[in-house]
Amino acid sequence: MNVFRNCRNPVLPVDLHIPDPEAHVMPDGRVYVYGSWDQEENIYCSREYRVFSSENMIEWVDHGVSFESSKVPWVHDEHAPKYEGVDWTKPTPFLKKMIERDTKNGKLEIPTFPDDFLFAPDAIYRDGQYYLYFCMPDSTEGVAVADNPEGPFHSPVQLPCGGIDPAVFIDDDGQAYYYWGQFYAHGAKLKDNMVEFEEDSVMKNIVTEEEHFFHEGSSVRKRGDTYYFVYSSMKRGKPTSLAYAISKSPLGPFEYKGIIVDNDGCDPESWNNHGSIEEVNGQWYVFYHRSSQNRQQKRRLCIEPIFFNEDGTIQEVPMTSQGAGKPFELHEKIEAYRACELSGSVYIAPLEDGEERLTNITDGDEVIFRYVDWKIDPSEILIDAKGTGEIIVFLDDKTEESGRIVIKEGQITDSSFTGSLGKHELKLQFRNPSNLEMLALHFC
Template sequence: MKEYKDCRNPVFPTNLHIPDPEAHVMPDGRVYVYGSWDQEKNIYCSKEYRVFSSENMIDWVDHGKSFDASLVPWVYDETAPKYPGVDWSKPTPFLKKMIEKDTKDGKLEIPKSPKDMLFAPDAIHKNGKYYLYFCMADSSEGVAVADKPEGPFSDSIQLPCGGIDPAIFIDDDGQAYYYWGQFFAHCAKLKDNMVEFEEGSIVNNLVTEEEHYFHEGSSLRKRGDTYYFVYSSMVRGKPTSLAYATSKSPLGPFKYQGVIVDNDGCDPQSWNNHGSIEEVNGQWYVFYHRSSQNRQQKRRLCIEPIFLNEDGTIQEVLMTSQGAGRPFGINEKIEAYRACQLSGCVYIAPSKNGDEVLINISNEDEAVFRYVEWEKEVKDISIEGTGSGEIFIFLDNDEDASGSITLKEGQMVSSSFNGHSGKHEIRLQFSKVNNLEVHALCFRG
């Protein structure tokens, strides 16, 4: 078990790529995050899950491995039941438009995964037990059980459905609902044992691509008498946004409402999003992921506070560097991998010494950090990096730079800066670049 203190975005250390986060406050009062794990460079997810928890959204405990694919016997059993999943060879209308727009030959290459890879999970508590719902790369789905929210989970049982991205929800009356699917969301009622479907209870096309821009990643929560269906959405051309639809019943009909957060711009190759919302200590948050390393994979857990209007709709939030934590202050080192918005060729990846930095920088590229907060005027900025280049520093939406700095090979350089007190977005703009890498920055009063 490891502890991570004073976490911002991305939440965990740079060697932990945890996407597809489902967050639940469990009976002990802590919030637990269940996600998949991008361990490989070019393959989604891995053959293991691990669980994380927090009591304050800032300090996190890594509980280690909770489940692995060796505990799923039917994946290796050719006689096990097979249920149809998604046929990617027949793209839906939205996906077809995206393929035509974003590829040169009109073909979308989906990375091949071994059939025993564990994709996105979810988990819930009922009657003193904890149930982990999971899916495999072969489109099979199942459930495992534990005595503790962090596992270890065991005694896997195959569920009578095929697809990806299971989600579990228990209503106030104790009835459990199981959601899954891609392009078209399905739902079934669970029996009280939480491992079997009620006969004849499956509802198809609960949320669809055509009506709701649904792509994948179902997640359900309830607030008052309103049910919130959160999912990866195609509304902006590719599934980088988390959107939501609402209903007065867990079985719909659901009405599309809008976007909660969009990770477009976190990385040049950003492809999808997947997450959830949860109320923790009286505040609602959205849990989502951002990719890195100029890949669709290597996705990381991020968190943003969210705010609901009087009519129950959710205000869209921007990606930030601070996440659920505090803004960066004066004299505080801001690691370059905290950048929350990138434009141009620049992306976040390991440098030669293993630290995650801004690399592949070209002229006119930009990197944004949200937010800093200064109690007094800032008069100096220092930047660590390698290579050379000129860096202009902008506050918020200002057209004129508040300072600039010229970085030379192997130096940490300081320069004068004109920054007034308050909370600000920082935008770096690059020029005269020659093998430039940015490792960190710091503002001083």
């Protein structure tokens, strides 16, 4: 077990790539985050799950591995039950766009995964036990149990459905519900054993691509008398946004309402999103992931506070660097990998010693940090960088420069900056770079 402090985005240490976060406040009052684990270089997920928890969204505990696919008995069992999953031979409208995007030489290049990989999970507490729901590349889904929220989970049982991205929810009356699916989300009532479905309770296509822009990643919460169905959305052309639909019933009908957060621009290759919403210590948050290293994979846990309107709708929030914490203050180090929005070819990747930096910088590339908050006027900006080039500083949406830094072979040779009090979005624009890489910055 490892303990660390961080309230910024990304939340976890830079070598831990945990996407698809499902966050739940468990009976001990701590919030636990269950997700996949991108351990490989060019493929989603892996053979293990890892659990993290926090009492205050600042101090986090890494509980280590909670479950391994080697414990799943049906992975290589050709006689295990098979249930209908995604039919790739009958593409939906948005899937056709994906096919066009990924088709090479007239043939659809469908990603393949090892049979024993674990995709996005969910978890819940009931009657003294914790249930971990999981799914695998062959469209089988299952549930394992544990005596503690962090696991280890054991005794997996196969569920009577096929697909990906399970979600579990228990209503105020004690009735449990299960959701699953890609392109079309399905739901059913769970029996008290949390494995079997109530007869005749299965509802197909309660959230769909055509009506709700649903892609994958079901997640259900309740606030007041309203049920929120959160999911990865194709509303903006690719599934980088988390959207939501609402209902007065846990199995719908659900009405599309909008987008909560969009990770488009977090990395040049950003492709998907997956997450959840949860109330922690009186504040609601959205838990989601962002890509890194110029890959669709290597996704990282991020958190943003969210806010509800009087009518129950959720205000869309931008990606930030500050995450669940306060804006960066004067003299505070801002690591380059906390940049929340990138444009151009620049991306975030590790150095040989594991420290991360902004790299592959070309002329005109830009990065954004949200937010800084200065109680006194800063007069200087210091940059930790390698290589040569100029960095132009802009505050908020202003077009006039607030500062300019000239770097030659990693040393600042000329610098000017004029800041102002208050909270600001910080944008850096790179000009005339030559092997330029940036590690950190701070203001004084």
